[in-house]
Amino acid sequence: MDVLYFAWVRERIGRPKDVVDTQAATVMDLVEELRAREVRYEAAFADISALRVAVDQELTDFDAPLKDAREVAFFPPMTGG
Amino acid sequence: MEIRVQSDPFDLGQETNSFAARQTGMGAIVTFTGVVRDVASGLTTMEIEHYPGMTEAALTKIAQEAMTRFALGDVLIIHRHGALAPDDLIMMVATAAPHRASAFEAADFLMDYLKSRAPFWKKEITRDGTDWVAAKDEDETALKRW
Numbered sequence: 001m002d003v004l005y006f007a008w009v010r011e012r013i014g015r016p017k018d019v020v021d022t023q024a025a026t027v028m029d030l031v032e033e034l035r036a037r038e039v040r041y042e043a044a045f046a047d048i049s050a051l052r053v054a055v056d057q058e059l060t061d062f063d064a065p066l067k068d069a070r071e072v073a074f075f076p077p078m079t080g081g
Numbered sequence: 082m083e084i085r086v087q088s089d090p091f092d093l094g095q096e097t098n099s100f101a102a103r104q105t106g107m108g109a110i111v112t113f114t115g116v117v118r119d120v121a122s123g124l125t126t127m128e129i130e131h132y133p134g135m136t137e138a139a140l141t142k143i144a145q146e147a148m149t150r151f152a153l154g155d156v157l158i159i160h161r162h163g164a165l166a167p168d169d170l171i172m173m174v175a176t177a178a179p180h181r182a183s184a185f186e187a188a189d190f191l192m193d194y195l196k197s198r199a200p201f202w203k204k205e206i207t208r209d210g211t212d213w214v215a216a217k218d219e220d221e222t223a224l225k226r227w
Contacts, residue, residue, distance in 0.1 A: 007130055007202035008213050057135035059198065073132060073200075077216035080160065080201035081115050081172060081192055 006075035009051065012044040027053050027062045030072060052077055082148060082156050084140045086131065088163035093170060100157050100175045107154040109181035111188045113174050119167040123208040129162045132200035143194045151187035153178050160201065193223045
């Protein structure tokens with residue numbers, strides 16, 4: 001599964017993308033796995049209320065299931081326009 | 082309906098003219114343009130990051146919703162990414178409708194959704210350093226009126 005990071009999440013983690021092999025059932029399970037990786041991941045995911053998530057390019061919630069998901073993206077609230 | 086996400090600048094006059102020229106039976110065309118504003122009077126660059134793929138999908142979904150909800154004849158959205166300077170044009174929307182009320186309302190709707198549902202992130206580079214622009218609570222509240 002591709003895990004993408006944008007804006008300050010990307011900067012904090014230090015890379016735009018990870019390819020992960022995971023059995024995580026939900027987005028939150030995946031977040032827990034990522035947090036356990038390294039301090040910089042723990043820092044980026046410290047406060048998930050400051051984050052938004054998209055699964056296969058659709059905005060969703062942290063309790064969303066990941067069955068058959070190919071791409072998960074984490075980013076701060078969007079600032080378009 | 083036309084959606085464009087690009088790093089190149091766009092010509093506001095030319096885009097408005099060609100949008101107007103391809104309408105028939107539309108009594109009202111409204112355009113809105115977003116411009117890089119130097120809030121801290123020290124802004125050198127505004128960097129706009131986006132999520133290729135999701136950006137186009139999200140903008141298309143927002144435009145389709147506006148087409149249906151306001152019975153529009155047409156919608157144009159152009160949004161830039163990359164490094165922009167103060168007073169550069171960031172984006173534009175144009176709406177075409179039989180009457181002005183729905184053209185104005187649709188442009189307003191598009192802007193509210195673009196602000197917090199299209200995956201763009203702005204970073205301000207000033208003389209003092211760099212900072213990601215934070216989303217405002219009122220941007221989220223603005224969606225509730227639709």
